[in-house]
Amino acid sequence: MNSGDTAWMLVSCALVLLMTPALALFYGGMVRRKNVLSTLTLSYIFMALIGVQWLLYGYSLAFGTDIGGLIGGLNFAGFNGVDALPNDDYSKTIPHSLFAAFQMMFAVITPALITGAFVERVNFKSFLLFSLLWATLVYDPLCHWVWGQGGWLKQLGVLDFAGGTVVHIAAGFSALAFALVIGPRKGYGKAPMEPHSIPLTVLGAGLLWVGWFGFNAGSALAANGVAVNALLTTNTSAATAGLVWMMLSWLDGRPSTLGIATGMVVGLAAVTPASGFVTPLAAMVIGAVAAPLSYYTMRFRDRRKLDESLDVWACHGIASSWGTIATGLFATVAVNSDGANGLFFGNPKQIGIQLLAVAVTMIFSFVVTYVVAKLLDWSIGLRVTAIEEEVGLDISSHGERSYS
Amino acid sequence: MLIFYFGDFAMLKKIEAIIREDKVNDVKDALMDIGIVGLNIFEIRGHGRQGGIRLVGRAGTYQVDMLPKIQVNIILSEHNMEETIQTIRKAACTGEPGDGLIFVYPVEEVIRIRTGERGQDAVMYPGDIDEKRGRGKAKDS
Numbered sequence: 142m143n144s145g146d147t148a149w150m151l152v153s154c155a156l157v158l159l160m161t162p163a164l165a166l167f168y169g170g171m172v173r174r175k176n177v178l179s180t181l182t183l184s185y186i187f188m189a190l191i192g193v194q195w196l197l198y199g200y201s202l203a204f205g206t207d208i209g210g211l212i213g214g215l216n217f218a219g220f221n222g223v224d225a226l227p228n229d230d231y232s233k234t235i236p237h238s239l240f241a242a243f244q245m246m247f248a249v250i251t252p253a254l255i256t257g258a259f260v261e262r263v264n265f266k267s268f269l270l271f272s273l274l275w276a277t278l279v280y281d282p283l284c285h286w287v288w289g290q291g292g293w294l295k296q297l298g299v300l301d302f303a304g305g306t307v308v309h310i311a312a313g314f315s316a317l318a319f320a321l322v323i324g325p326r327k328g329y330g331k332a333p334m335e336p337h338s339i340p341l342t343v344l345g346a347g348l349l350w351v352g353w354f355g356f357n358a359g360s361a362l363a364a365n366g367v368a369v370n371a372l373l374t375t376n377t378s379a380a381t382a383g384l385v386w387m388m389l390s391w392l393d394g395r396p397s398t399l400g401i402a403t404g405m406v407v408g409l410a411a412v413t414p415a416s417g418f419v420t421p422l423a424a425m426v427i428g429a430v431a432a433p434l435s436y437y438t439m440r441f442r443d444r445r446k447l448d449e450s451l452d453v454w455a456c457h458g459i460a461s462s463w464g465t466i467a468t469g470l471f472a473t474v475a476v477n478s479d480g481a482n483g484l485f486f487g488n489p490k491q492i493g494i495q496l497l498a499v500a501v502t503m504i505f506s507f508v509v510t511y512v513v514a515k516l517l518d519w520s521i522g523l524r525v526t527a528i529e530e531e532v533g534l535d536i537s538s539h540g541e542r543s544y545s
Numbered sequence: 546m547l548i549f550y551f552g553d554f555a556m557l558k559k560i561e562a563i564i565r566e567d568k569v570n571d572v573k574d575a576l577m578d579i580g581i582v583g584l585n586i587f588e589i590r591g592h593g594r595q596g597g598i599r600l601v602g603r604a605g606t607y608q609v610d611m612l613p614k615i616q617v618n619i620i621l622s623e624h625n626m627e628e629t630i631q632t633i634r635k636a637a638c639t640g641e642p643g644d645g646l647i648f649v650y651p652v653e654e655v656i657r658i659r660t661g662e663r664g665q666d667a668v669m670y671p672g673d674i675d676e677k678r679g680r681g682k683a684k685d686s
Contacts, residue, residue: 333607390601393605395601400601403603436604440604443604452603
């Protein structure tokens with residue numbers, strides 16, 4: 142047990158928890174004023190919902206004793222046996238319960254990311270049911286495959302430092318699937334749907350950046366050089382992507398505030414899988430490439446009139462797919478001796494493993510989400526009524542309004 | 546020009562001027578100068594011939610056709626109407642599309658809630674346009 146590591150991981154837990162309210166603000170600023178509380182709640186609720194699910198069985202499905210490389214057993218259900226002692230598989234220098242708590246924060250924010258796809262029209266009851274099913278059927282198994290002891294992708298040697306696959310690709314492609322099932326907002330493409338408060342979004346992006354230090358540097362699970370490197374790569378990628386996005390926006394007119402904030406978040410999502418395996422200079426390349434990839438994906442989505450409303454797919458799915466592949470290019474054991482070398486350091490095999498993990502995550506999360514969403518749509522319906530949508534979800538779903 | 550003063554029989558009018566947001570202070574000051582004391586303003590959105598503007602979004606730009614404008618409402622006696630209209634025009638005009646419009650409506654009756662005054666008496670203020678031009682004085686000061 143190492144008290145320095147434990148102290149850092151306690152702080153990291155708090156930092157990653159902060160990302161969920163930060164995401165709520167990030168999304169909340171981009172919707173119309175009649176749907177602000179609804180959008181905030183779609184994110185906030187996960188601190189409560191997954192806070193309970195993870196303790197009851199989520200952690201155990203992800204990190205319990207391996208069953209066939211596919212899922213964890215129920216031996217850690219109710220945090221049974223998740224105690225204050227180190228665990229040989231997951232946390233050699235910190236309490237097992239602290240590792241489980243840190244992982245809980247990841248499980249909380251991941252489904253919150255998806256909510257950007259269906260804001261301003263989702264039925265709250267169907268959303269709650271979907272979220273619980275998604276956490277159980279998509280997040281927990283995927284988390285086991287990539288990070289759980291005995292998980293099949295982990296055994297193949299996939300490198301995903303802080304959740305490029307488990308968190309961002311899964312959320313991005315699930316968002317795409319859900320948006321296809323629920324359909325566009327009423328009047329989408331005809332009336333402009335202006336963000337009601339870009340200041341809220343900028344504040345959210347700033348707090349996300351702060352929290353991301355816990356997310357990525359905390360994923361070292363120790364207060365050591367790998368953590369510091371992860372913090373630096375995280376910062377570098379966000380900074381570079383923010384700058385590049387500013388240029389792209391400028392080329393199309395003016396350097397947009399919303400665009401710069403978005404670019405920063407894209408840089409953060411892109412570097413997440415790579416952060417503990419690559420150098421800060423490589424992170425600059427990752428951020429610089431992620432920005433145009435996401436930018437033009439957004440333009441493409443918009444042209445196709447697909448209302449994946451807040452671009453979870455473009456920002457998280459696409460950026461982190463690139464980041465996970467780039468990990469297979471730039472990873473070096475000089476940064477992290479527990480990692481592996483990538484293509485540029487003489488290990489072409491790694492790029493194949495990374496590509497496989499990306500493809501598997503895309504397909505698995507997209508298909509399961511599509512099926513679950515379709516079933517819910519057929520049975521209880523995913524959308525609010527047309528009148529409720531017109532009035533706005535703040536009043537029609539929650540009986541409150543943001544600004545009196 | 547000879548102005549006839551009909552006392553309590555003067556017609557009341559409502560002027561509704563749609564102007565640019567950035568002209569609101571110029572118009573207010575110009576009206577103050579000629580003695581138009583009482584007015585209300587509203588923040589509104591709309592468009593006429595000017596159309597809209599393009600704003601920059603997350604990736605690329607989009608068109609917004611409802612632009613913020615200011616609506617100024619004034620209730621006054623008919624004999625003050627033309628001078629007020631010309632004052633607003635002069636202060637609000639830039640010569641570009643989007644300067645706005647002025648509408649004039651007849652007003653049935655005006656009642657000041659505190660005193661119960663009606664008609665022209667209810668729209669007179671100390672130091673207003675009528676007092677300045679010697680056409681009467683607000684009873685209440």
